[in-house]
Amino acid sequence: MTMKLLLTQDDASNAEGMGGATLQLLESLTSAKMKISKDGEFYPGTSMRELRINGSSLEGVVNALALALSQVAGDTGIMSGGEANVEPGGARVKLLLPVEAAEALDENGLRQIQNATGVAGRLLPQVLPLGARTEASEQVLYLSGPLQGMKSALSAISAPLGQLTLEAWFPVWASTSHCGLPAPEVDRFNPGAGQQLSLANLGQGGGGRGGGYEGGCGGGYDSSSQVHSSPRNSFQGQSSPQNSLGNGSSGGRSQKIPGGLASLAGRAPTTGPLLMKLLLSTEEAAFLRRNGNAVLQEIRQASGTEFLLVHEGELYPGTSLQEMVVQGQSAEATIAGTIEAFNRIIEAMGLLTVGDQRQEPGTASMKVIIPVKVTSVVIGPGGTNVRQIRDQTKMHVHVESTILPLGLENDSSEQVVSFYGPTESVQTALLLMAEVLMPHTQEPWFPIWGNTSNSGQHIPGLQLFQDAKGKGKGKDGEGGGGRSGGKGFGKGKTLGGLCLKLLVTSGEASCVLGRGGNVVRDISQGTNTRINTSSRSEFYPSTQLQELRISGATQ
Known part of the structure; x- marks a missing residue:
C-alpha cells in the first residue's frame, strides 16, 4: 500500500528532522517506509516536496501519514500547507491519488466525509503528467478542515485506493514521482506550451471529476465539469456567445459590453494564462449559478474559460457580494469570458450593478480584486496611474483602502478596485487590469494569492467601500487608499482615518x-x-x- 502527499519546504524539513532522525523514528513507530523527494526537487510548477509512504496495510500507512501530519503541525497544532491564515487546529493537506482512485470519488462521498469528520475535500481536475494518461497519472485531492479529523478523513478517502493495490498499474504509480520534472514542460492548459503549472491552477484543465479550489478562511468554490477542448478563438462562429458579445442592446432594454476574442486581438497581453477575481451581487451570482451553472457551462464550452464561484451564502468580508474567479488560456480569453458572463447578467437583469441599485441606464459597475503587491502599480506616483485609467475608461475608479485579510500583509493580501461608468468602457477597464496582473503571474506569490479566498470570513464591524467618493466626482487621486501615491496615498493617512x-x-x-x-x-x-x-x-x-x-x- 502506498500514499503520497505534498509538503512545503519547511514542513518537509520538520518531517525529516536533523539528518533524517525524525523520519526514522516515525518509520520505527509505524513499520512503514517513508521517503521525501530531495531538497530542491519540487512537484512540477510548485515549491512543494513529495512525501511517499509505503506499508503492508492500509491502516498502517494511514497511521504513519497521521503521525507525519502531527509532527509537521508540532506545537502550533496547525498544518498550514503553506497557506496563510489557517484557523487554530486547522489543516490543509494536498494528497496525490492515482487517476483511477480519483475517479472513484464523487461529490456525495466527499460530502459524507465532511459531515462525519469536518474535513472538506476538493478533487482538482488537472492530471499529471499532462498528455495521454499513463500508469503513473495522478491528481491532487485538496483537504481542508480540523487536524484532529484528518486521520478519519484520510482513512475514508484511502479506501478506494486500497481496493486498487492489486491492479497491474498500481506498483508503477506507487514507485513513480513527478518531482523534479522541469516546470517549462508543464502547462496548466496545453501540454508543451511552456507555461508553468501551479497548485493554484491545478483546478483548471482536463481529466477527472469535480474541480475547483478550496480557498483560505473557509472560502471554497463551486465548479462543475471543466471543458478545454475548444480552440482559443471559439467565441467566433458561436451564435449565442457572438451575439451576446456584440454592440447594442437586447430589445432596447439594456446595453451590452462590446467584447469577444476578435475585438480583443492584439489589445490584451498574450503571454500565458491569466486568473482574475471579481465580485458580483448575490443576485448576479445566483443567476450564473442557476440550473446547475448552465450559463457558465455554455461559456466554458464555447471558450475554454474557467469560472469558479464561491459557495452560495459565502460573502466577501465587509460586503454583501460574492467572489467569482475567471481563468483562461490567455488574457484575451479571460477577458472575453468575463465579458460574456457580464453580458448574460445584463441580458437577464438589465444592468450590471454589483449590488449598486442607483445606477443609470447605459452604465455598469465592476469590482476587481487585485493582489496588494500590484496596488502601487494601479495607483502610481501621486495617483498618476489611477488618473490615466479614469481618463482612458471615462469611469470612476476607486481603490479600496482596506487590505484583506486584516493584520500583517502576506502573499495572499488583496484589495478591491471599483469601477463605475459607461457600459462600453468595461472592456477597456478589464484590459488595463490584465496589463497590471500579467507581468506577475509567474511570481512565486501569485499562485498563493490565486488559490486563496477571503470569502466566508466574517469580520465584525467591517464595511468596505465606505471611503469611496461620489461616482464621477472628486479630483485626481480619488481612487482611494492604498500603499503609495499622492492625495490620499502614502502620507501615513487613510481616507477619513x-x-x-x-x-x-x-x-x-x-x-x-x-x-x-x-x-x-x-x-x-x-x-x-x-x-x-x-x-x-x-x-x-x-x-x-x-x-x-x-x-x-x-x-
Whole structure:
C-alpha cells in the first residue's frame, strides 16, 4: 500500500528532522517506509516536496501519514500547507491519488466525509503528467478542515485506493514521482506550451471529476465539469456567445459590453494564462449559478474559460457580494469570458450593478480584486496611474483602502478596485487590469494569492467601500487608499482615518505578532485596524529597532 502527499519546504524539513532522525523514528513507530523527494526537487510548477509512504496495510500507512501530519503541525497544532491564515487546529493537506482512485470519488462521498469528520475535500481536475494518461497519472485531492479529523478523513478517502493495490498499474504509480520534472514542460492548459503549472491552477484543465479550489478562511468554490477542448478563438462562429458579445442592446432594454476574442486581438497581453477575481451581487451570482451553472457551462464550452464561484451564502468580508474567479488560456480569453458572463447578467437583469441599485441606464459597475503587491502599480506616483485609467475608461475608479485579510500583509493580501461608468468602457477597464496582473503571474506569490479566498470570513464591524467618493466626482487621486501615491496615498493617512508609526524592539514586535501571527490578528479584528511590522532583519536606520505601523478607518 502506498500514499503520497505534498509538503512545503519547511514542513518537509520538520518531517525529516536533523539528518533524517525524525523520519526514522516515525518509520520505527509505524513499520512503514517513508521517503521525501530531495531538497530542491519540487512537484512540477510548485515549491512543494513529495512525501511517499509505503506499508503492508492500509491502516498502517494511514497511521504513519497521521503521525507525519502531527509532527509537521508540532506545537502550533496547525498544518498550514503553506497557506496563510489557517484557523487554530486547522489543516490543509494536498494528497496525490492515482487517476483511477480519483475517479472513484464523487461529490456525495466527499460530502459524507465532511459531515462525519469536518474535513472538506476538493478533487482538482488537472492530471499529471499532462498528455495521454499513463500508469503513473495522478491528481491532487485538496483537504481542508480540523487536524484532529484528518486521520478519519484520510482513512475514508484511502479506501478506494486500497481496493486498487492489486491492479497491474498500481506498483508503477506507487514507485513513480513527478518531482523534479522541469516546470517549462508543464502547462496548466496545453501540454508543451511552456507555461508553468501551479497548485493554484491545478483546478483548471482536463481529466477527472469535480474541480475547483478550496480557498483560505473557509472560502471554497463551486465548479462543475471543466471543458478545454475548444480552440482559443471559439467565441467566433458561436451564435449565442457572438451575439451576446456584440454592440447594442437586447430589445432596447439594456446595453451590452462590446467584447469577444476578435475585438480583443492584439489589445490584451498574450503571454500565458491569466486568473482574475471579481465580485458580483448575490443576485448576479445566483443567476450564473442557476440550473446547475448552465450559463457558465455554455461559456466554458464555447471558450475554454474557467469560472469558479464561491459557495452560495459565502460573502466577501465587509460586503454583501460574492467572489467569482475567471481563468483562461490567455488574457484575451479571460477577458472575453468575463465579458460574456457580464453580458448574460445584463441580458437577464438589465444592468450590471454589483449590488449598486442607483445606477443609470447605459452604465455598469465592476469590482476587481487585485493582489496588494500590484496596488502601487494601479495607483502610481501621486495617483498618476489611477488618473490615466479614469481618463482612458471615462469611469470612476476607486481603490479600496482596506487590505484583506486584516493584520500583517502576506502573499495572499488583496484589495478591491471599483469601477463605475459607461457600459462600453468595461472592456477597456478589464484590459488595463490584465496589463497590471500579467507581468506577475509567474511570481512565486501569485499562485498563493490565486488559490486563496477571503470569502466566508466574517469580520465584525467591517464595511468596505465606505471611503469611496461620489461616482464621477472628486479630483485626481480619488481612487482611494492604498500603499503609495499622492492625495490620499502614502502620507501615513487613510481616507477619513489615521496611521501611527512606532519603533519597538524585536522582542516587543514578537509579542505583538504572537505565534503564527495570532495575537496581531486578534488585535486587528477586535479594533478594525491594520497592523504591520518591518521584517525581523529590517531595522530603522542607525537603530536595532523595528517599525510598527497601525492604521484604521477612524482615529
